Amino acid sequence: MSEERDKHWLVRQSTIRLLWRLGILVLIILTLGDLVVPRKAAFGIDGSFAFYSWFGLLSCVALVLFSKGLGAWLKRRDDYYDG
Amino acid sequence: MIIMTVSTIPPALILILGAFLLPLTVGNVRRAVLLALPVMALAVLWQVPDGPVLTFDFLGQELVPLQGSTLGRLFGTVFLIMAFAGGLFAMAQKRSTELVAGYIYAGSAVGVTQAGDLLTILVFWEGMAVASGLVIWAAGTAAAYRAAMRYMMVHLLGGVVLMVGIAGYAVETGSLAFVAMQPESVATWLILIGFLVNAGAPPLSAWLPDAYPETSYSGMAFxxxxxxxxxxxxxxVGFAGTQVLIYMGLYMIFYGLIYALQENDMRRILAYSIINQVGFMVVGIGIGTPMALNGAAALAFAHIIYKALLLMSAGSVLHMTGRRKCTDLGGLFQSMPITATLGIIGALSISAFPLTSGFVSKSMVSQAAFDAQMGAVWLLLTAASAGTVLYAGIKFPWFVFFQKDSGLRPAEPPWNMRLAMMLLAGLSIGLGIFPEPLYRLLPFAVEFVPYTVPHVLNILQLLLFSGLAFFLLLPLMKRTLTISLDTDWLYRRLGNRLGVLLLTRGGALYAGLRQFALALLGRGMALVFRYSGPKGAFARTWYTGDAIMTVTVVLAVMLALFFF
Incomplete structure (x- = not known):
């Protein structure tokens, strides 16, 4: 425990747990905001419920996975050009 | 006769000529000159009235080295703000090489924005290439020297392409005036390509992440x-509404994004990020509606401010720790809270978080795609905005300032560096809250209201869920000691290998080729000798009848060929 207390308050386990909980609460509130705030949609898909929430999340997952896949092909040790 | 008044002094020259005072001065005098030059140039820039101001005849062409315009004033202003902040940040550099080169570079950039003809643009364009190469060189390391050489190679090539295009354009139209054009002839295509090389467009885009990160701690902000x-x-100015730019821009957006996601070097992350952000501007230019062009111009203004802020915070870390790799950094917020906070402001701005300059500018480009009913473009821009949060909004500050505790406890950077970052952070937030002054500088009347309840809510949903994605995927984001191959591989590895091959095996290759060619020649001569030599078929005396028969057959064949 004493090791925990020596750490900066921001990186203690308890703080991180609190930040996760607060963050998720904020995400839920923002998504529910879609119920009360009307939005102009033009392409169909952007009119779906909580469009910006799920589209943001899925885009990021897709981008990370794609970049991982491409990385398997393109990544080299960072002294590649030094030799 | 040209009457010299304040409004006929090119602001670019103040910076370019003034830069040569820097090596002649020391201490506080140098500092004063350094800070006064951009301020003076800015004061003069704002005196330049719209339309041609300075004109003269050169080889039968009218040149306009100084011309006022709304767009030129916008870009000139932000360039000079940047020169001031960059000068302040770099003030303590012991040698003046980087400062002189940086100011000539900035002055040349201002010169481009105030030029009314293509030849003046070309002159400043090349000035920029040489001066920026010197900024890289000024870092003084062997890696920087080589990177500067590769950088110059690409930019001089781009300059040549541009020059050929301009020459062709002058022949075609009989005029050098820089006005809107269409890429419909070889000349205008070459001009477009020359411009795009400097924008970091594919396929030569690798010059940017190759060279910029090798500069000194202060050089990359410039x-x-x-x-x-x-x-x-x-x-x-030249290619608004050119459709190919939409696709070019989209490619740049995702190229920059994906390479930035793979990077380990914090400055290379930010270098790829430049291409990603310029992609947004290029898409806006391609869409070409007043809203899109306003968006591209506003985003360029905001981007210069927050990207320099991000690079200054990265530069501060580099200056204080000597390290650039995410794998070596982490936990720095404990001893560098000011740098961390200012870096986070830059990261929020590039993510287009509400109350930052990114929010009031980037949304305009998306909105323009939405209004133009470009569904696919709009969806891709929205996905890219989400992705920007990943690689720049969170990845950069997270791996540098938080992540694990690297054990490093560097002090905050010197006061001038902190002050430069505070200036830019203040500007970014100031423009985010009061975008009006920026909107008034834009080329078209702004009919865009950034702060509406649905817009703010939707952007917050998009950005915060992207943040969630980052922390959920954190195991996949673990940094490795790697780089990702880019198109510079073609000239750094493939070209290099071919060159080495030519040097080591060139002699044998030449000897072999020579022998082969001589053998071929000998055979050919033997063949000629066989048929046309003294005893050859063609040298024999023929009977007249045979000759007439041959000619008749040839004529008959010709006749048949003629009919069919």
């Missing part, structure tokens, strides 16, 4: 502002 954004300026 470099991030001018080359790519003068390219945005000339594209805005």
């Amino acid at each position: 470099l991030s502002a001018f080359t790519t954004k003068t390219a945005v300026y000339v594209l805005l």
